[in-house]
Amino acid sequence: MPPGAYHHPILQPLLPTAMDMRITSTPSPLTGTQLARRATAAQPAAQEVGFSGAFKNALQSVSAAQDRANGLQQEVQLENPKVSIEETMVAMQKAQVGFQATLHVRNRMVQAYTDIMNMQV
Numbered sequence: 001m002p003p004g005a006y007h008h009p010i011l012q013p014l015l016p017t018a019m020d021m022r023i024t025s026t027p028s029p030l031t032g033t034q035l036a037r038r039a040t041a042a043q044p045a046a047q048e049v050g051f052s053g054a055f056k057n058a059l060q061s062v063s064a065a066q067d068r069a070n071g072l073q074q075e076v077q078l079e080n081p082k083v084s085i086e087e088t089m090v091a092m093q094k095a096q097v098g099f100q101a102t103l104h105v106r107n108r109m110v111q112a113y114t115d116i117m118n119m120q121v
Helices: 032-040 050-077 085-117
Strands: none
Touching: 050 085
């Protein structure tokens, strides 16, 4: 991690998987396993430093985890034999934990902003 980058024990596992938000076309529909590999593959991108870059990367990785869980759910509902229910449940739990961590960070940021705004100068 570059010097000055944000470090948080809950969000740290989410940070290395910054996602590229470009839309790419595929010649054929993706299977559940291909969706999972594509969603978790790290894309080469310029690393942003500081809190805003870390927070942006964390939000993108939470979004990618939610997209992966949704894709796997659809594949299970379509009875794709290549996607297991266990893999889907783990992906759903990862997405839920990431979302809850993001929600806690947002709540703390709002509370800090409120505290600063209520300070007398």
